[in-house]
Amino acid sequence: MEKPVIILGAKGIAHPALEIFNSHNVIVYGFLDEDASLHQKEINHVSVLGSTEDDGFLKLIGKKCEAFVAVDDPTYRKYLVKLLNERRKMQPINAVHKTAYISTDAAIGHGNFINGKVSLGAGASVGSHCIFHSGAVLEHLVEVGDYVQVGAGSIINSGVKIGEGAFIGSGAIIVSGVKIGKNARVGAGSLVIADVEEDTTVFGNPAKKLD
The missing domain is CATH 3.40.50.20 (Rossmann fold)
Structure with missing residues (x-):
């Protein structure tokens, strides 16, 4: 550049x-x-x-x-x-920290913020204008839509799909294969073991919908 x-x-x-x-x-x-x-x-x-x-x-x-x-x-x-x-x-x-790891076959769009120690695994696909805070881990074949924000230290396991505009709080864990809907919100430190619907907020271990 x-x-x-x-x-x-x-x-x-x-x-x-x-x-x-x-x-x-x-x-x-x-x-x-x-x-x-x-x-x-x-x-x-x-x-x-x-x-x-x-x-x-x-x-x-x-x-x-x-x-x-x-x-x-x-x-x-x-x-x-x-x-x-x-x-x-x-x-x-894109703004990509020197210490971030991006697999050679991961795909990322435009305007993403990828901070230190972030890891994007093999075959991961990231849209545009996302924010990945320090130490977030996205395992292989994770799919992330546009305008997603992932908090520091979060772990997104393999095959997870995250819809546009979703927010994943710091330290959250999303288990393999889960789908996070568009504009959904996952509270900090939550363990998500089931799909989260669009425009829904979940929190806890295991994560449950907040009324």
Whole structure:
């Protein structure tokens, strides 16, 4: 990667994303964030330049700069990805930590955040704009949709399918072959031994639906 990067968002995963790009000797030109109170402040010596919709900076993306969307909230993340797709005709790049392991035949889309010690096993398939926190393990043949977030230390066993927009809390374990529905939520530390329906929240050991 030769072009510098503009990071959209200056909170949440923005700081570790900066660290990832720094570790690959990729220049981060600056951050853009909707929160005006952050403008002109610095994160590890890199400035928050202005708003995420500032055309003065956005026009650099796709020409002189790449972009990465560092926003935890899936709704706002989707909005910013759509903005880049429509106004700049480009996809955000991936931010992959040096210590992450990605199998040679795993497939990943665009704009994913893959932090340190994450492991993607053989034949795993990951969509776009997902967030994988430190130490998450996805075994072989796992399938992950777009905009999924997997918490630190979670273990996703072989053959699991996770639908778009699902959230897996830190330290959760999903046993082999389970299906996690679209926009479902799995609480931190839960053990999931059965399928989870769309838009459902489960928690516990074994995980049960919350009313």
